[in-house]
Amino acid sequence: MADIFGLRGDRYAFLKLAPPPSYVAGAGRGAQGFTTRSDIGPAREALPEGDEAPKEEEHNPDQFQDPDNETGLFAGTVYEADDEEADRIYEAVDAAIDERRRAKREARERDVADKLLKERPTIQSQFADLKRGLADMSENDWHNLPEVSNLIGNRVKKPRLEGRSYVVPDSVLVGARDMNAVEHTLADDQMKDGLSTPADALTDFAEIGQAREKMLSIKLEQAGGDSARGSTNVDPKGYLTGLDSQMLKTSxxxxxxxxxxxxxxxxxxxxxxxxxxxxxxxxxxxxxxxxxxxxxxxxxxxxxxxxxxxxxxxxxxxxxxxxxxxxxxxxxxxxPQSVRIWMRAVELENDVKAKKRVLRKALEYIPASVKLWKETVKLEDNPEDARILLARAVEVIPHSQELWLALARLETPDRARQVLNKARKTIPTSHEIWIAAGRLQEQEGNVGQVDAIIANGVSALKKNGAELSREQWLAEAERAESQGSTVTAQAIVKACIHLDVDEEDRQAVWLDDAETMTTKGHIASARAIYAYALNVYPQKQTLWRKAADLEKQHGDRETLLALLNRAVESVPQAEVLWLMAAKESWLAGDVDAARGILARAFEANPDSEGIWLAAVKLEAENGEIGAARELMQRARDVSGTERIWVKSAVFERTHSSTAAALDMVKAGLKVFPASAKLHMMHAQLLQAQSPPNVAGAREALAVGVRKCPTAVPLWIMASRLEEKAGVRIKARALLEKARNLNPKSEEVWLESVKVEERDGSGAAKPMLSRALQTLPSSGLLHSHSVWSEPRPTRKTRSVDALKKTNNSPTVIVTVARLFWAERKIEKARDWFARAVAADKDFGDAWAWWWKFEKQHGTDEHREALLQKCVAADPHHGQVWPTIAKDPANVGKDLVAILELASQAVEEGTSGAAAAP
Known part of the structure; x- marks a missing residue:
């Protein structure tokens, strides 16, 4: 048994034995078996060799046919009435079913057909719209249809070779490289014979070029000699010029x-x-x-x-x-009717007589051409001949307003009036004729008739359906003023300014129109708009001020005074208008007139502090100190406002002694104990004593900050007083308390940063960061942060500052100074101009710009800057108020203040707080 299983001999001899029948591998241990084609054999039984495969039987439609009846099994039956009725019933049922389903079927068929047409459109459907358009084609269009065969014939016969490229063999490139090369080596036979290459064997390209030029010159000389004999027409000089003038084209x-x-x-x-x-x-x-x-x-x-x-x-x-x-x-x-061809013929003629001859010939063919008539008139030097031509032209072309206006310009005033009247009747829809009539009356000096003519023109155009819009009339007014007819322009404005404007929007619209005219430089039209608006709204103080500002900038002093006199009569309660009238009279040198205006102003406004102070200033500036002091006393008794008490103290400090001013301040503080300016003056006067009363000033400021906790200048003044006394800790404490009470004050934050910078403790940057976090859009803080940056990063920091502050004037001045430091003069000048344009009342910008122009500008630049600064009359800033309100600078004009401010801006805001 062991031998059978191979236990004695070969250990795995059983593997060579055939498996038992129906053996499935793994079935004994529970595995699932499977069967493949190799296990069961082919699907069809294999045929013996030599036998043919059975053929598939073909379908025979007659295999079920009745052999005894060749036409059908029921061919011999009788078609009875029942069969006919059954067939009719079946047909009726089929027809009813078909009728009921027809709509759905037809809709489904249409959808399928449309879908198929969209996916695969036929050529007929693609050109259906074009075929429909053939019905509207004219006979010429049919004749101009191109032949399709000629469009594609050349392309088929001659394939396009443009754009094709081929690879160039290296041998061609090498040959082109060595074509003009000079050999400096000896040949093999020369090496063998020991011969050397002679020096003249090398190619001399310079000699070849000279010989080539010589041969060319000889040929040109020969050609020139032949041309003299008439055998050729070659010009040797022009030949070379022609060669130089040839333009080489690229591939x-x-x-x-x-x-x-x-x-x-x-x-x-x-x-x-x-x-x-x-x-x-x-x-x-x-x-x-x-x-x-x-x-x-x-x-x-x-x-x-x-x-x-x-x-x-x-x-x-x-x-x-x-x-x-x-x-x-x-x-x-x-x-013969082409104007362009006739005009081209006129251009070809060089003689004026020939041009006239061509134009008159053209007018025979085209007598209704305005262009030909205008060109004909232009060629006439004699005005009388031109007038005759234009008279004939308006007869031929009566509806051309250009010819009528040209004829009116050549006529005398009387005949021009007749011509314009005739033109107006011929062309009742032309507004230009009415405007020309108004300009004619203005030229003759009949200014009073211009308004009536323009007004009649506006109404006549409206009747004839040719009314212009308000904007069109204003454009005509601008054009008339540009041509020098200011009266006509004003008449147009008066006649049309009220058109298409609602009553509640009139004032705003008219102000916008006047400002637009002023911006464009049409001062007469703007003046007419203000005049009309003031007639409608005589009680509007805003209109009077705008009109006065216009006269102040673009008019003379007489017209301004006349306007202001009308203004104070119409609006007697307008304090500003009284003051403007008095100031202009004073500047004109008429002090008595200014006193009279202020006297009338007192009657209309007895409690007006502005008028009282203007009267005091008038008397003080003219040396009448006693009269000014009396007026000031009356002002305190009658009006007695805080501002009058402050100005009284300033007056005593300027024209009297420090003690008198101090008494006036103390008296004022009894009346107005919460006046920040009086507290500041109290501290300043105490420090101005000899010796300075620092303790008294400290106490006065302490009282001031308690009474006026929101007065930032008082806190800054108190902090600087302590810092000057060497008590920097108390200065910081005061500023911290000021920041708590006034967290949005950029001046307090900036002063805190500067205190840390002067101390050198290193806390300046953290303080500046806190300030920028609290006030991210402060121009003062961002400007200071730019200068605190290293030089390479200042420009980047300035760009960020401009964005965050929305182009603050302080930051713009900083950018201008950066360009100034880089010696970019023109850019610096442009940025200084931007700064003053952003805020004309910012005095520090004017001071920096003046300092810049003194160093880099010309006399013209400085003169223009002075004129702009005087017109702007600035009052605010960090340095400017300190200089302007300094008691030492009382009575100085604006130019002197500008000079002093330009010297002081270098220190920035490190000086004392501005005095009242």
């Missing part, structure tokens, strides 16, 4: 020309009646430098399209003047 340009030439040739052949094709083909040849071919093509175009003026004009431009005249002579025979 891409040549290719473009060839392609365009082929396209245009196909176009002119398939559609010879298409004039633009001939013109384009001719100009293409002209650009390519083939003038002869261009003339030939355009000549053929003239033959093919004799009724097109563009072809004839192109032919005249491509030919010489003499040939062009002949061409245009033929053109006018074909197109």
């Amino acid at each position: 891409s340009e040549i290719g473009d020309i060839k392609r365009a030439r082929a396209l245009l040739q196909s176009l002119t052949k398939t559609n010879p009646k298409h004039a633009p094709g001939w013109v384009a083909a001719a100009w293409l040849e002209n650009v390519a430098g083939k003038q002869v071919a261009a003339r030939k093509i355009i000549a053929e175009g003239c033959d093919q399209c004799p009724k097109n003026e563009d072809v004839w004009l192109c032919a005249s431009e491509l030919n010489t003047n003499e040939n062009a005249k002949v061409i245009l002579a033929n053109a006018v025979q074909e197109l």
Whole structure:
């Protein structure tokens, strides 16, 4: 048994034995068996060799046919009435079912057909819209249809080779490289024979070039001699000039020309009646430098399209003047009504008489051409002849307002009036004739009639349905003023300013119109708008101030005073208008008139502090100190406002002693204990004593900050006093308390940063960061942060500052100073101009700009800057108020203040707080 299983001999001999029948591997241990094709054999039984496979039986439709009845099993039955009735019933049922389902079936069929048509549209459906358009084609369009075969024939026969590139063999490149090379080595036979190459065997390119030039000059001389004898027409000098003037074209340009030439040739052949094709083909040849071919093509175009003026004009431009005249002579025979051809013929003539002759011939054919009449009149030197021509022109063309207006300009005033009246009747819809009539009256000096003429014109145009809009009339007013007719412009404004404006929007719209006119430089029109508005709203103080500002900038002092006198009569309660009138009279040198105006102002406004202070200033400036002191006393008794008490203290400090001013301040503090300015003056006067009363000033400021906790200048002044005394800790404490009470004050935060910078403790940057976090849009803080940055990063920091502060004037000045430091003069000047444009009342910007112009500007720059600064009259800033309100600078003009401020801005805001 062991031998059977191979236990004695071969250990795995059982593997060589055949498996038992129905043996499945793994079935004994529970494995799932499977069967493959190799286990069960092929699907079909194998045929014995030599036998043929059975053939598939073919379908025979007659295999079930009755052998005794060749036509059908029921062919011999009788078709009875029941069968007929059954068939009829079945047909009726089928018809009913078909009728009931027809709508759905037809809809489904249409959807399938539409879907199929969209996916695979037929050629007929694609060109259906074009075929429908054929019904509207004219006879000429049918004749101009191109031939399809000619458009594709050349492309099929001659394949396009442009744009193809081929690889160049290296042998060609090497040969081109060595073509002009000079050999400096000996040949093999020379090496063997020991011969050396002679020096003259090398190629001398300089001698070759000289010889070439000499031969060329000889040939040119010969050609020149022959030309003298008449055998040739070569010009040796012009030949070289012609060579220099030749334009070499690149390969891409040549290719473009060839392609365009082929396209245009196909176009002119398939559609010879298409004039633009001939013109384009001719100009293409002209650009390519083939003038002869261009003339030939355009000549053929003239033959093919004799009724097109563009072809004839192109032919005249491509030919010489003499040939062009002949061409245009033929053109006018074909197109005698073409104005362009006649005008081209006039351009070709060099003599004025010839031009006139051509124009008069043209007028015989086209008498209704305004352009021809205008050109004819322009050529006349004698005004009388021009007038005769225009008189004939308006007879031929009565509806041309240009000819009527030109005739009116040449006539005398009386006859011009007649001409314009006749023109107005002939052309009742022309507004230009009415405006011309108004300008004529203005030129004659009849200013009073201009308003009536323009008003009648506006109403007449409205009746004839030719009314202009409000904007169009204002545009005509601008044009009239630009031409010097200011009275006519004002009349137009008066006649149209009320059109198309709602009553509640009138004032705002009129103010906008006046500002727009002023911006454009039309001062007369703006003045007329203000005059009309003031007639409608005489009680509006805003209108009077705007009109006064316009007269102050663009008028003279007389007109301004007249306007202000009317203003104070219309609005007697307007304090500003009284003050403006008094100031202008004073500046004009009429002090008595200014006193009279202020006296009238007292009657109308007895409690007005502005008028009282203006009267005091008037007397004080003119040396009447006693009268000024009396007026100030009366002002305190009658009005007694805080401002009057402050000005009284300033007056005593300026024109009296420190003690008198101190007494006045103390008296004022009893009346107004919460006046921040009086507390500041109290501390300043105590420090101005000799010796300075620091303790008293400290106490006065302590009282002031308790009474006025929101007065930032008081806190800054108290902090600087402590810092000056060396008590920096108390200065910090005061600023911290000021920041708590006034967290949005950029001046307090900036002063805190500067205190830390002066101390040098290193806490300046953290303090500046806190300030910027609290006030991220502060111009003062961002400007200071720019200067605290290192030089390389200042410009980047300034850009960020401009964005965060929305172009603050302080930051703009900082940017200008950065450009100034980089010696970029023009850029710095531009940025200084931007700063003052952003805020004209910012005095520090003017001071920095003046400092800049003194160093880098010319006399013209400085003079222009002074004029702008005087017109702006600034009052605010960090340095400017300190200089302007300094008691030492009382009575100085603006130019002197500007000079002092330009010297003080270098220290920035490190000085004392501004005095009241």
